[in-house]
Amino acid sequence: MIKDRYDLVVVGAGPAGSSTAKTAAKAGFDVLLIEKRQEIGDPVRCAEGAGKKGIKRHVKPDPRWISAEVKGSRIFAPDGTKLEISEERSGAEVGYVLERKIFDRVLAEQAADAGAEVMVKTPATGLITKNGQVVGIRGRSLGEAVEIKAGLVVGADGVESLVGRWAGINTTLAPSEIETCAQFLLKGVRNDDHSEFYLSNRLAPGGYAWVFPKGDGMANVGIGVLGSRSEGGMPIELLSRFVNDKFPSAKVVEVIVGGVPVCGPIERTIADGLMLVGDAARQSDPLTGGGILNALDVGVIAGEVAAGSLEEGDVSREALGEYEKRWREKIGVSLERSLVVKERLVQLSDEDLNTLAHSIKDRNISKMGLFGMVSLLFKTNPKLLWSFRKLFKSKG
Amino acid sequence: MTVCVNRYRCGYCGACVGVCPNAAIELVETWVSVNDKACDDCSACVSICPIGALEVRGE
Numbered sequence A: 001m002i003k004d005r006y007d008l009v010v011v012g013a014g015p016a017g018s019s020t021a022k023t024a025a026k027a028g029f030d031v032l033l034i035e036k037r038q039e040i041g042d043p044v045r046c047a048e049g050a051g052k053k054g055i056k057r058h059v060k061p062d063p064r065w066i067s068a069e070v071k072g073s074r075i076f077a078p079d080g081t082k083l084e085i086s087e088e089r090s091g092a093e094v095g096y097v098l099e100r101k102i103f104d105r106v107l108a109e110q111a112a113d114a115g116a117e118v119m120v121k122t123p124a125t126g127l128i129t130k131n132g133q134v135v136g137i138r139g140r141s142l143g144e145a146v147e148i149k150a151g152l153v154v155g156a157d158g159v160e161s162l163v164g165r166w167a168g169i170n171t172t173l174a175p176s177e178i179e180t181c182a183q184f185l186l187k188g189v190r191n192d193d194h195s196e197f198y199l200s201n202r203l204a205p206g207g208y209a210w211v212f213p214k215g216d217g218m219a220n221v222g223i224g225v226l227g228s229r230s231e232g233g234m235p236i237e238l239l240s241r242f243v244n245d246k247f248p249s250a251k252v253v254e255v256i257v258g259g260v261p262v263c264g265p266i267e268r269t270i271a272d273g274l275m276l277v278g279d280a281a282r283q284s285d286p287l288t289g290g291g292i293l294n295a296l297d298v299g300v301i302a303g304e305v306a307a308g309s310l311e312e313g314d315v316s317r318e319a320l321g322e323y324e325k326r327w328r329e330k331i332g333v334s335l336e337r338s339l340v341v342k343e344r345l346v347q348l349s350d351e352d353l354n355t356l357a358h359s360i361k362d363r364n365i366s367k368m369g370l371f372g373m374v375s376l377l378f379k380t381n382p383k384l385l386w387s388f389r390k391l392f393k394s395k396g
Numbered sequence B: 001m002t003v004c005v006n007r008y009r010c011g012y013c014g015a016c017v018g019v020c021p022n023a024a025i026e027l028v029e030t031w032v033s034v035n036d037k038a039c040d041d042c043s044a045c046v047s048i049c050p051i052g053a054l055e056v057r058g059e
């Protein structure tokens, strides 16, 4: 039964929330993980690609939630020029294509195994505060109003996060800070275990189209459009067009829509008695839109800092500064870097994108990581990518 | 003016909630609810919707 007080209440059972809850419960604290949906992980709002190493840091690979393993990636310029990256390196970006309906629930099960209480169909609807400090949440559980006190609250409530805003942290995304996406799960796609990315202002203004293989002739095929360049319904229309062109005989067996924060690190992710984690803290990568691994990694940090602060009996904003510091050390630089690259890429015309692809297509890029490729592009096209210079100076 | 949600079209993804500058939208499981009192008709939610389920309508 739900109690009226816990050491830690975590709002949202996505990767960020489950990882936080598991870590704090393992450390011996009384943790409640609440999820507004009745089924964790469903509906999916993800293309389900994640690096193998990153996943293995958190959970033992299990065929139940691995749909496919990819051998490499291909990036296509607007004119069709192909850049190919082999698996060992691109594995950092894509490696597994997951089945998140199962993956997310397994993560929640792990939190439960560690001792956390899990409640589904239980949305938080507000915060309880005392002298400006968050001391619990208000919500509904199976339709009944509940008030739950907490030593500390974590908002892991995803792109639609309100927890931070209730505590006075402005997490509003400007239209230019979100990719608005539509995706079909297709049956009848011939693929050879490569993930594909299509850059083009015509196909996906300020974003890209992707094909991620899921095995058995299935694939996640989607499109992300920069919010400031979209209008209502544009992603699903562009996606239908892309799929009609490229996979005319494939069948749509699932429709997925969603938004990914691409704003880069926000100013503040803590308040007295509160921390934000994952998409709620806008910790997804601004260039790729990937957020699963950051959510898992930062969740561990949040769980550890929660345990430490609860142990010390100090959950003030100052004490939680430890969380702010540690997550920025872990992923701050890569978020900033991706932001610089994304901000320039979204300004480029299709002609510019073609020029970039031509400039490196005959170079030996197959073993390069994403950032190696960015570095080579900068060296080859300094004028076009002048804003990248800040990524490479001050080292020598 | 009010923001109207076409519930037959909505994919309840929450993108609209993320961009609302007034925190006037909430995603209650499969139900996007708009607080008309907090909404200032900026229509950020309308343009961001990936599936075209929102529109601003006059009285």
Ligand SMILES: Cc1cc2nc3c(=O)[nH]c(=O)nc-3n(C[C@H](O)[C@H](O)[C@H](O)COP(=O)(O)OP(=O)(O)OC[C@H]3O[C@@H](n4cnc5c(N)ncnc54)[C@H](O)[C@@H]3O)c2cc1C
Residues within 6 Å of the ligand: A011, A012, A013, A014, A015, A016, A017, A034, A035, A036, A037, A041, A045, A046, A047, A048, A049, A050, A122, A123, A124, A125, A156, A157, A158, A159, A160, A161, A162, A181, A182, A183, A222, A257, A258, A259, A260, A277, A278, A279, A280, A284, A289, A290, A291, A292, A293, A295
């Ligand atoms: C189309 C698309 C494709 C993507 N592709 C990839 C990809 O290939 N690889 C990758 O790494 N990332 C991808 N992402 C991003 C990735 O899905 C997110 O970064 C990731 O899910 C973030 O995890 P999270 O735990 O922070 O949030 P979520 O997974 O969004 O979890 C938040 C949870 O909180 C719950 N919640 C919200 N409000 C409340 C409340 N008030 N009370 C209780 N519960 C609440 C929600 O129901 C949800 O279950 C993609 C995103 C989209 C939209």
